[in-house]
Amino acid sequence: MILVTGATGTVGGEVVRLLAGRGERVLAMTREPAKVEESPGVEVVRGDFDDPASLAGAARGADALFLLSAPGPWAARHDEAMVAAARAEGVRKVVKVSAIGTGEEREGVTVGDWHLAGERALRSGELDWTILRPSSFASNALGWAPQVLRGQPVPNTMGDGRQGVVDPRDVAEVAVTALTSEEHVRAVLTLTGPELLSVPDMAKVLGETLGRTVETVEVPLEVYRESLIAAGVDPGFADIAVDGSRTVARGGNARLTGDVERVLGRAPRTFATWAADHRAAFVSG
Ligand SMILES: NC(=O)c1ccc[n+]([C@@H]2O[C@H](COP(=O)([O-])OP(=O)(O)OC[C@H]3O[C@@H](n4cnc5c(N)ncnc54)[C@H](OP(=O)(O)O)[C@@H]3O)[C@@H](O)[C@H]2O)c1
Known part of the structure; x- marks a missing residue:
């Protein structure tokens, strides 16, 4: 039995589908089970990283755990709580989604450190673990849909900085x-x-x-930070998002690896493939 956290999200939803398709028994964790439809081989369980008792209940009977926490300063607390519950319930293996650059020295920039505590919790224990550190998700481009649908340029906070954009389905x-x-x-x-x-x-x-042409418009980092705060984002979180953009713009995430191909035995999907498969999100009607 495999407990999948983040099961209603981009990566976790795909993990649930793939596992069920392979005939594995899946526990899909969400804070709101009512909004999730049961499907063959998939049992929906309630769990909230902020409610340790619910995590113990969710992990009961699971042999393995897919650990994905929502990005933010709380990820450390959430990961530690979930790993503690998994240990206490006898889970044997954990596969955790972290982020590229976690724990690496980067001129005082804290990008990626949200996942450091969770990685440490796994490395310091006796559980079997695998840590996945993805680069920027292709699905982040879904955030451009409102501008694309209106024919407006999409915002760019990263200049010409390049990244090894990864399809979350490959993750x-x-x-x-x-x-x-x-x-x-x-x-x-x-x-x-x-x-x-x-x-x-x-x-x-x-x-x-x-x-058709999709234009971009450069957004200065101070304007980006103010817009995040105006949208209700915690200032500490906004600072980290801005640091992330600055790092990318300087070329700090211009990195490709062969890990997807090594594990899957095929090349990773291109951004063109992701875009073709998600075309519907960018066209009206
Ligand atoms: N986007 C990127 O470019 C990128 C790059 C590298 C790494 N990552 C990492 O990938 C992860 C995000 O993956 P994603 O895009 O698949 O996520 P997502 O689609 O935003 O989904 C987030 C999931 O977290 C669950 N969740 C949120 N708060 C929770 C809580 N308190 N307790 C339990 N579950 C909670 C939500 O479930 P319910 O609402 O159903 O409870 C949802 O299933 C983050 O850890 C991020 O750091 C992202």
Whole structure:
């Protein structure tokens, strides 16, 4: 039995589908079970990282755990609570989604450190673990849908900085391989797509998919920070988002690895493939 956290989200939802498709028994965790439909092989369980008793209940009977916490300063607390519950309930293996650059020295920039405590909790214990450190998700481009639908330029806070944009479906497939085999125990896998892309590069690919030009507009980092705070984002969180953009703009995340191909035995999906498969999000009607 495999407990999947973040089961209603982008990566976790795909992990649930892939595991169920392989005939695995899945416990899909959410804070709101009422909003999730049961499907064959999938049992929905209530769990909230802020409610330790609920985590113990969710982990009961599970052999393995897919651990995905929502990004933010609370991720450390959430990961530690979930790992403690997994240990107490006799879970044997944990596959955790972290982020590229976690724990690496980067000129005082704290990007990625939200996942450091969770990684440490796994490394310091006796559980089998696999840590996945993905690069920027292709699905972040869904945030551009409102501008694209209105024919407006999409915001760019990263200049010409390029990243190894990864399809979250590849992250899910690697996670499922690690959850269902003994091959990647105590491995840290850095998951990237096959090519380095800037925001203007991604906009160009998206435009080619849609059959029109998608422009970008540079947003100064102070304006970006103010817009996040105006949208209700915690100032500490906003600072980290701004640091992340600055790091990317300086080329600090221009990195490709072969880990997806090594695990899956095929090349990672391109951003063009992701865009073609998500075209509907960017066209009206
Ligand atoms: N986006 C990127 O470019 C990127 C790059 C590298 C790493 N990552 C990492 O990937 C993760 C995000 O993955 P994603 O995009 O698949 O997430 P997502 O689609 O935003 O989904 C977040 C999930 O977290 C669950 N959740 C939120 N708060 C919770 C709580 N208090 N207790 C239990 N569950 C909670 C939600 O479930 P319910 O609402 O149903 O409870 C939902 O299923 C983060 O850890 C992030 O740091 C992202």
